[in-house]
Amino acid sequence: MTKEKKQKFIDITCSAGQHRKNDLNKILNPGKFNSTLFSRGKKTSSFYTEDSKLYMTPKEFAKIRSGVKLDRKIGKWDSLSSRIVSDFVYRKPTQTSFLLDILEQRYAKLNESIAQASEGISSHFSMVRLWNLSMVGSVLFGMVMMTFVYRYLGQGAAADQSLPTVPVSQIVSSQRSAIADTSNDVEEFTKQVLEIEKENDKKYLEKEIREMVKGYPIEKMAPYIAQQDRTVAAFVIAIAKKESAWGERAPVLNGQDCFNYWGYRGKRKLMGTGGHTCFNSPKDAVETVSKRIATLVEEHGKDTPAKMVDTWKCGTSCSGDAGAPKWISDVTMYFNKLNDE
Incomplete structure (x- = not known):
C-alpha cells in the first residue's frame, strides 16, 4: 500500500496553530513592522528603494545623460525623492488648466479686496486728517501724563523741599490751587488744539469743494x-x-x-x-x-x-x-x- 504525498504551500496557507501563534506574536510584540520584498519568485527582508540614494535607476541615468542635474541629497524634511531635479524652472502650462484658472481667480479676488479696503480707508480719512488726529492724540496723551506727574510726584517733591515752619493747611491749599491751575491750563491748551484742528479741517474742506x-x-x-x-x-x-x-x-x-x-x-x-x-x-x-x-x-x-x-x-x-x-x-x-x- 502506497501513501500519497500531498504538496503543501506554506507561504500561501497556514494551519490554525500557526494563525494562533501569529496572533500571539502580534499581541506580545505590538508596533513591530517588517517590510518584505517579493520579486521573481523570491522574498527578502533586506532591500533598498529609490529614495535610499544607494543606487541609480534607469530613469535617473537617462536624465543624467541628457544633462539634467538631479537632487540626490538625503535626510530632507519633506521626504522628496531623487526624481526631483535640482534646477527647477517655472513653466506655465500651455494647455488650459482648471486648477490654474481657479488659482488665478482667487488671487484676482484677493488683490481686488485689498485694493477696495485701502481705497475705503483713504476715502474716509485723508492724509491731512490722519496727521492731525495723530498730533491731537499725542498732545492729549502727553497732557494726561503730565497731569499725573504733577499731581502724584511734582507736588509731593515741592512739599518736601518747603520750610518746616510752614503750616500743613497752607501746603495743602497751595497744592490744591496748583492742581486747579494745571487743570485750567490743560483745558485751555486742549481748546486751542481743537480750534487749530477745526481750522485745518475747514481749509481742507474748502480745497475739496474747489476741486469738485x-x-x-x-x-x-x-x-x-x-x-x-x-x-x-x-x-x-x-x-x-x-x-x-x-x-x-x-x-x-x-x-x-x-x-x-x-x-x-x-x-x-x-x-x-x-x-x-x-x-x-x-x-x-x-x-x-x-x-x-x-x-x-x-x-x-x-x-x-x-x-x-x-x-x-x-x-x-x-x-x-x-x-x-x-x-x-x-x-x-x-x-x-x-x-x-
Missing part, C-alpha cells in the same frame, strides 16, 4: 460753504448739483443771477423766475440756505438725503412722486464724497 466744483458758478461760494459744518456743507454741494448743476441753471431777476442754486423758495422782497428766492450776494445765499439745512439736520434728524427728500423736494411728503428715488440717488452720490466722517 471747479469751473462752475458755485465755485465763488466755496469759502463760505467751507465755514459750515461738514454735513451741512455736503448737503449744500449735493443739492446744488441736483437742482441747478452747480449754478448753470439758476433763476434770474432782470437778467441778473439770483445766487439761488438749491431751488430755495423762501419769501423775500426780491423773487426770481419760477417763484424762487433772490439773494443779495453769494455769502447771503450760502448762510441762508445753510441755516435752513442745519435746522433740518439738527432739530428734525434729516441727516441723510433719504430723510431730506420729503422736505426739500416735495415740501411735506414725496409719497407717490416718481422722481424722489432719482433725487435721493443723485444727491447721495455727492453727499458721500464730502461727508466722510
Whole structure:
C-alpha cells in the first residue's frame, strides 16, 4: 500500500496553530513592522528603494545623460525623492488648466479686496486728517501724563523741599490751587488744539469743494460753504448739483443771477423766475440756505438725503412722486464724497 504525498504551500496557507501563534506574536510584540520584498519568485527582508540614494535607476541615468542635474541629497524634511531635479524652472502650462484658472481667480479676488479696503480707508480719512488726529492724540496723551506727574510726584517733591515752619493747611491749599491751575491750563491748551484742528479741517474742506466744483458758478461760494459744518456743507454741494448743476441753471431777476442754486423758495422782497428766492450776494445765499439745512439736520434728524427728500423736494411728503428715488440717488452720490466722517 502506497501513501500519497500531498504538496503543501506554506507561504500561501497556514494551519490554525500557526494563525494562533501569529496572533500571539502580534499581541506580545505590538508596533513591530517588517517590510518584505517579493520579486521573481523570491522574498527578502533586506532591500533598498529609490529614495535610499544607494543606487541609480534607469530613469535617473537617462536624465543624467541628457544633462539634467538631479537632487540626490538625503535626510530632507519633506521626504522628496531623487526624481526631483535640482534646477527647477517655472513653466506655465500651455494647455488650459482648471486648477490654474481657479488659482488665478482667487488671487484676482484677493488683490481686488485689498485694493477696495485701502481705497475705503483713504476715502474716509485723508492724509491731512490722519496727521492731525495723530498730533491731537499725542498732545492729549502727553497732557494726561503730565497731569499725573504733577499731581502724584511734582507736588509731593515741592512739599518736601518747603520750610518746616510752614503750616500743613497752607501746603495743602497751595497744592490744591496748583492742581486747579494745571487743570485750567490743560483745558485751555486742549481748546486751542481743537480750534487749530477745526481750522485745518475747514481749509481742507474748502480745497475739496474747489476741486469738485471747479469751473462752475458755485465755485465763488466755496469759502463760505467751507465755514459750515461738514454735513451741512455736503448737503449744500449735493443739492446744488441736483437742482441747478452747480449754478448753470439758476433763476434770474432782470437778467441778473439770483445766487439761488438749491431751488430755495423762501419769501423775500426780491423773487426770481419760477417763484424762487433772490439773494443779495453769494455769502447771503450760502448762510441762508445753510441755516435752513442745519435746522433740518439738527432739530428734525434729516441727516441723510433719504430723510431730506420729503422736505426739500416735495415740501411735506414725496409719497407717490416718481422722481424722489432719482433725487435721493443723485444727491447721495455727492453727499458721500464730502461727508466722510
